[in-house]
Amino acid sequence: MPRFLRPLTRAVTYTRWLHMLVGSGIALISAFAYPGLDDPSFSDWMVIVTLPIPLVAAAALVPAMRRAEGLQARLMLIPGQHARVKGGGDDSGISVTPSASWSDRGRTALWLVLRLEAGCAAGFVTVQCFGTALGLLGGATEPPDSSGVLVPLPGQGWANPLLVPIPLAVLMALVVVAGRLMTAAARRLLGPSPSERLAALEERTEQLLERARIARELHDSIGHALTVAVVQAGAARAAADPEFTDRALDAIEETGRAALEDLERVLRVLREDERRPASRRPTLADAERLLESARASGAKVDTEVTGPLESVPGPVSREGYRMLQESLTNVLRHSGPVPVRVRIAVDGGVLDMNVRNALPAGTPATGRGGSGLRGIRERATLLGGRATTGPYDGEWQVHVELPLG
Known part of the structure; x- marks a missing residue:
């Protein structure tokens, strides 16, 4: 026509x-x-x-x-x-x-x-x-x-x-x-009108930020659970020790259960389900669960916590938990069961978190990171802080500073 x-x-x-x-x-x-x-x-x-x-x-x-x-x-x-x-x-x-x-x-x-x-x-x-x-x-x-x-x-x-x-x-x-x-x-x-366009733009920005936050939540939680499961299963097969296998299965079960809780909470938010209250998001007060999961995977985790973690505001504490989770996941995924030093300090209105681990021989330290490390930097920026990731004195370091105000 x-x-x-x-x-x-x-x-x-x-x-x-x-x-x-x-x-x-x-x-x-x-x-x-x-x-x-x-x-x-x-x-x-x-x-x-x-x-x-x-x-x-x-x-x-x-x-x-x-x-x-x-x-x-x-x-x-x-x-x-x-x-x-x-x-x-x-x-x-x-x-x-x-x-x-x-x-x-x-x-x-x-x-x-x-x-x-x-x-x-x-x-x-x-x-x-x-x-x-x-x-x-x-x-x-x-x-x-x-x-x-x-x-x-x-x-x-x-x-x-x-x-x-x-x-x-x-x-x-x-x-x-x-x-x-x-x-x-x-x-x-x-x-x-200009005011309506501005309101629509703000709403769209809020939607994009929420989608980005949910994507980071799923990446950190599910990625950590899968990494722990893979490392534990491989270690159990290599050890061929029934007692070690039992401990590995317990760690996989606990980590998987926590990941399922996070997944259910995120899906409830996506469905806007108001019938049941969403489960509480983990904070730095729950950091011991992450550290035990890393130790069960074979990593030697040395931890030092100074200052009152309970005084950290909720948003900062929740995001700090996710940053620590991604840091430990990154260690297990790329370096395996190596010594890890975790330092968390609350001092002078600032939350300072430092995660350092040895680099296995032959591992190139490029300083580049994937979406997980990029997510850490983005979380820190949104909270008004800063995060640096990369090699430092022959080790890999994730250093985060977040203001508490």
Whole structure:
């Protein structure tokens, strides 16, 4: 099908024209009261198209009018996928919230006046084109009736019906062009205000941050559990000792159970399940569980804790737990059961955490990290602190400083 004929097959083309015709309804209603539609003169037509302007402008002062016009515009100018057009619904660029400022009311008033005048023009063009087509159609057998038609019609002739497609084609072209112009005007005049755009941007940012946080939670918790399970299973197979195997299975069971609790909590958040309270997120007070899990995997963990961990604010303590978890996971995954030194200090309004481990012989210390170490740095930055990861004096170090304020 030729490209220029494609719009004629879309329902949205005709709903846009109907939307404009409906806009002239207030002009027709007022015309019945004054000056009337009984053979109106040119000046009468000017009164018909200008008299309702103060009425529609005053209607724009009602905040709900913007919502009503936005809903109509979304439905008829951009109906959505069922009309084979893209960008419907929330992505249409047309707001459906009530007016919240005088700027919103002013833009709504301009839209109503534009819709009024465009509707009157659309009605006039429609009547003229259909009148011309009907006059030509009847002009084959008798002189065409030219009353009310601005375009001069030819005299009686058998060829007149062959000219009928011309006014209809003109009307269809105007339908397509005017509909697109009205849609663009609706996006401009009924589109989101700066405050609405800012609110939408803030909401989108919150959603992205929440998604990033959930992704980090799953990465840290599930990654740690899987790493411990793999290391423990490999060590148990190599040891071939029933007692060691029992301890390894206990460690795998405990770590897996904690990971399942984290997974259930995250899924409950994603489902927005309010029937059951979400399980408590672990904090640094639960750090001993991580250290025991690392020791059960064969790592020799030397721990030193100074300062009151219970005084650490909840957000800092929870994120600190995840950073420690990822640090120990990184040790087990890349270095295996090597000596690890963990230092946690709370002093002077700062939480200082340092995790250092020996690098196995032949392991390249590039200083680059994967998503886990990048997540540690991102968590620290969001809390106003800083984190450094990389080789230090022949060892691998993760050093985190977080403000408690």
